[in-house]
Amino acid sequence: MRALTWHGKHDVRVDTVPDPEIVNPRDAILExxxxxxxxxxxxxYDGVIPGMTSGDILGHEFMGRVVxxxxxxxxxxxxxxxxxxxxxxxxxxxxxxxLYSACDNTNPAxxxxxxxxxxxxxxxALFGYSHLTGGYPGGQAEYVRVPFSDxxxxxIPDGMDDDDVLFLSDVLPTGWQAAENADISEGDTVAxxxxxxxxxxxxxxxxxxxxxxxxxxxxxxxxxxxxxxxxAEIIDFKQTNVLEALTEMSGGLGPDSVIDAxxxxxxxxxxxxxxxxxxxxxxxxxxxxxxxxxALMCVRKGGTVSIPGVYxxxxxxxxxxxxxxxxxxxxxxQTHVQKYLDDLLRxxxxxxxxxxxLISHRLPLEEAAKGYKNFRYNQxxxxxxxxxxGMLAA
Amino acid sequence: xxxxxRPKRRAAYRPEPGELWLAAGIGAIIGLAGASxxxxxxxxxVDRRLPDDAPLRTARSQPDRRRTVTGRTITIDRPRSELxxxxxxxKNLPQVMENVKDITADGDLSRWQIDGPxxxxxxxxxxxxxxxxERIAWSSTEASDIETRGQVSFRxxxxxxxxxxxxxxEYRAPGGALGRAVAKMFQSEPHLQARxxxxxLKMLMETGEIATNANRRSAA
Ligand SMILES: NC(=O)c1ccc[n+]([C@@H]2O[C@H](COP(=O)([O-])OP(=O)(O)OC[C@H]3O[C@@H](n4cnc5c(N)ncnc54)[C@H](O)[C@@H]3O)[C@@H](O)[C@H]2O)c1
Ligand SMILES: [Zn+2]
Ligand SMILES: [Zn+2]
Numbered sequence: 001m002r003a004l005t006w007h008g009k010h011d012v013r014v015d016t017v018p019d020p021e022i023v024n025p026r027d028a029i030l031e032x033x034x035x036x037x038x039x040x041x042x043x044x045y046d047g048v049i050p051g052m053t054s055g056d057i058l059g060h061e062f063m064g065r066v067v068x069x070x071x072x073x074x075x076x077x078x079x080x081x082x083x084x085x086x087x088x089x090x091x092x093x094x095x096x097x098x099l100y101s102a103c104d105n106t107n108p109a110x111x112x113x114x115x116x117x118x119x120x121x122x123x124x125a126l127f128g129y130s131h132l133t134g135g136y137p138g139g140q141a142e143y144v145r146v147p148f149s150d151x152x153x154x155x156i157p158d159g160m161d162d163d164d165v166l167f168l169s170d171v172l173p174t175g176w177q178a179a180e181n182a183d184i185s186e187g188d189t190v191a192x193x194x195x196x197x198x199x200x201x202x203x204x205x206x207x208x209x210x211x212x213x214x215x216x217x218x219x220x221x222x223x224x225x226x227x228x229x230x231x232a233e234i235i236d237f238k239q240t241n242v243l244e245a246l247t248e249m250s251g252g253l254g255p256d257s258v259i260d261a262x263x264x265x266x267x268x269x270x271x272x273x274x275x276x277x278x279x280x281x282x283x284x285x286x287x288x289x290x291x292x293x294x295a296l297m298c299v300r301k302g303g304t305v306s307i308p309g310v311y312x313x314x315x316x317x318x319x320x321x322x323x324x325x326x327x328x329x330x331x332x333x334q335t336h337v338q339k340y341l342d343d344l345l346r347x348x349x350x351x352x353x354x355x356x357x358l359i360s361h362r363l364p365l366e367e368a369a370k371g372y373k374n375f376r377y378n379q380x381x382x383x384x385x386x387x388x389x390g391m392l393a394a
Numbered sequence: 395x396x397x398x399x400r401p402k403r404r405a406a407y408r409p410e411p412g413e414l415w416l417a418a419g420i421g422a423i424i425g426l427a428g429a430s431x432x433x434x435x436x437x438x439x440v441d442r443r444l445p446d447d448a449p450l451r452t453a454r455s456q457p458d459r460r461r462t463v464t465g466r467t468i469t470i471d472r473p474r475s476e477l478x479x480x481x482x483x484x485k486n487l488p489q490v491m492e493n494v495k496d497i498t499a500d501g502d503l504s505r506w507q508i509d510g511p512x513x514x515x516x517x518x519x520x521x522x523x524x525x526x527x528e529r530i531a532w533s534s535t536e537a538s539d540i541e542t543r544g545q546v547s548f549r550x551x552x553x554x555x556x557x558x559x560x561x562x563x564e565y566r567a568p569g570g571a572l573g574r575a576v577a578k579m580f581q582s583e584p585h586l587q588a589r590x591x592x593x594x595l596k597m598l599m600e601t602g603e604i605a606t607n608a609n610r611r612s613a614a
């Protein structure tokens with residue numbers, strides 16, 4: 001089959017690789033119909049997440065048609081399903097608590113050594129991501145093996161397009177969980193850093209959860225315009241001092257909740273970002289959390305900090321004093337996707353949530369490398385790229 | 395007669411002023427580091443420590459270098475009896491033990507074929523303690539390539555979380571080439587094996603399968 005494979009920093013290619021097979025009883029094989037490029041893929045593309053191996057198949061946001069099932073799978077051939085990017089067993093202590101991205105049983109035992117070394121405990125496996133999270137082949141491919149297929153995938157009713165439901169796989173529940181973690185009370189002011197797919201869904205979710213005012217921060221006009229259309233007020237951080245502006249726009253109090261939907265590759269010419277970038281370039285597993293530092297400075301006393309943005313290693317010059325002295329709460333994590341699927345699918349069906357507004361480009365899988373390049377370097381125009389294995393190359 | 399190997403005497407070395415400053419700077423840093431180390435070590439120092447409640451295998455240093463003590467505890471959400479039954483039938487263990495190829499029963503003894511670096515290691519063990527649903531202990535016999543003891547114990551986990559399973563292992567490496575091979579296998583990363591094996595046991599018991607990222611059966 002054809003699949004998008006990782007070969008190093010800024011080197012991804014569509015290669016021919018062996019087709020997947022049913023390996024374990026609970027597996028299913030999908031023929032992928034749509035798959036997206038995620039902001040997390042950009043961290044891999046930029047080589048700042050540790051634990052990647054040349055030849056890894058990327059892609060963790062995907063859906064498709066079931067073509068084969070293992071004896072313990074509950075799926076049926078021909079069903080259309082969206083697959084959560086978190087691989088979870090459904091049985092362990094963490095899955096029972098719906099902490100699916102903390103599942104104990106899906107990251108292969110020999111892969112957990114490295115994760116324990118880095119994080120103290122191992123975390124769940126993810127599709128198409130670092131070997132710290134299992135190194136499972138991902139869904140930017142014609143076919144994909146879906147382990148624990150009786151727990152994750154959600155069956156999509158006929159009549160709903162791929163474009164309507166694909167984001168259930170990752171960015172929609174991630175934005176939703178980000179807002180949930182922000183602990184929003186009716187009328188609250190919520191600030192969101194980053195108007196990428198995650199930030200934009202967080203804006204929608206925060207408003208749906210009763211926020212009185214959502215302020216979205218980015219530098220790209222097209223992305224800021226999307227946030228505005230969803231009902232947010234906007235700040236261009238290249239134009240405006242964010243701390244001063246947010247304080248003014250929240251009656252001098254500071255936002256009740258702040259959401260970092262930027263992650264480890266924050267932009268902007270700030271001295272801390274320059275130092276962080278130097279460290280990332282020499283490859284010492286460093287995070288560049290400028291947006292998070294700023295969010296901690298901006299949040300009101302006793303407020304809540306929600307971090308959907310991905311971090312992988314260590315950070316310094318971190319405003320720990322602001323966190324402690326202001327008594328803020330921090331909530332974060334990879335998304336427990338399975339927990340949100342039924343509710344979000346219903347909201348899409350009822351027309352409560354719009355997902356299609358995000359899509360700027362659709363490409364055949366063969367042109368995936370072009371998609372990565374533009375999603376990385378042309379962020380103003382490329383807000384979300386969908387890859388279609390079935391689409392013919394232009 | 396012997397030749398003089400000493401290098402020819404060079405002109406006397408004269409440091410540049412910049413180098414002197416650098417040396418002074420490095421000296422100051424070393425001095426400060428030393429002073430703070432001394433402070434940390436001597437501030438509130440104690441001359442007696444209480445024996446703590448942590449298991450011996452978590453000690454910062456092991457008393458006997460030739461003996462490796464290792465182990466791990468894991469919580470498995472299955473009843474004690476089920477886990478005990480699985481372990482008591484030693485033939486089941488190769489399913490979860492990565493480098494154990496095969497275990498066969500031989501009367502009261504178990505014969506283990508272990509995949510070692512470059513050669514197989516064989517082990518014959520006898521059960522030395524067996525309390526149903528609580529613990530099983532075994533020990534190598536004379537016929538074994540290595541000297542080892544092990545014990546697995548099962549306790550009810552708190553709050554209905556299932557069973558806490560603890561595996562304790564002890565190895566004593568023999569001398570010679572075999573000893574070195576065995577040492578490499580068990581002692582370079584003594585904790586790895588116990589923790590991987592227990593995690594695979596947990597996967598099998600809780601989910602019915604052992605997770606793998608292999609995309610094809612031949613690679614699993
Ligand atoms: N927690 C999860 O499970 C999960 C899931 C998906 C994605 N993520 C992470 O969420 C983050 C965002 O993902 P995305 O798909 O939206 O990515 P994206 O790269 O499309 O969006 C990031 C946005 O942040 C903006 N930005 C950069 N620096 C900024 C700053 N200093 N202040 C304000 N905005 C800034 C960029 O201009 C960009 O628009 C990534 O870190 C991604 O890895 C997490
Ligand atoms: Zn993602
Ligand atoms: Zn689980």
